[in-house]
Amino acid sequence: MRPKLLNQMQIDEMMSSLPHWQIDDKRRTISTALKFSDFKQAFAFMTEIAIYAESIDHHPDWSNSYHRLHISLTTHDLKGLTILDEQLASAISDAALRYHADYVATR
Numbered sequence: 001m002r003p004k005l006l007n008q009m010q011i012d013e014m015m016s017s018l019p020h021w022q023i024d025d026k027r028r029t030i031s032t033a034l035k036f037s038d039f040k041q042a043f044a045f046m047t048e049i050a051i052y053a054e055s056i057d058h059h060p061d062w063s064n065s066y067h068r069l070h071i072s073l074t075t076h077d078l079k080g081l082t083i084l085d086e087q088l089a090s091a092i093s094d095a096a097l098r099y100h101a102d103y104v105a106t107r
């Protein structure tokens with residue numbers, strides 16, 4: 001699939017459906033940060049998201065430290081946001097609920 005960059009209106013719509021995500025000033029990435037009960041939970045979550053990311057061929061930029069996970073999404077090929085970022089963010093938010101992860105301040 002070769003997605004198109006979202007327009008301003010589509011981005012606004014996306015952000016209203018992703019309450020725990022922030023968009024950067026240039027509107028090229030969305031990001032969030034999560035805290036899990038421990039490292040094992042964080043890594044299990046990452047494994048689940050990694051498998052999903054592979055299935056849609058769209059991959060997160062993320063970093064993990066102990067029980068914290070910082071996630072940033074963008075469509076590198078187009079240097080901006082597409083429906084794939086929305087799809088991955090929404091899958092991440094659904095999984096975060098199941099894992100009882102807490103949203104924390106992003107860096």
Ligand code: H2B
Nearest residue numbers: 057058059060074075076077078
């Ligand atoms: N993931 C993300 N986040 N952005 C991309 O542009 C991207 C990707 N491109 N995964 C895909 C892989 C591309 O490099 C391959 C060739 O399909």
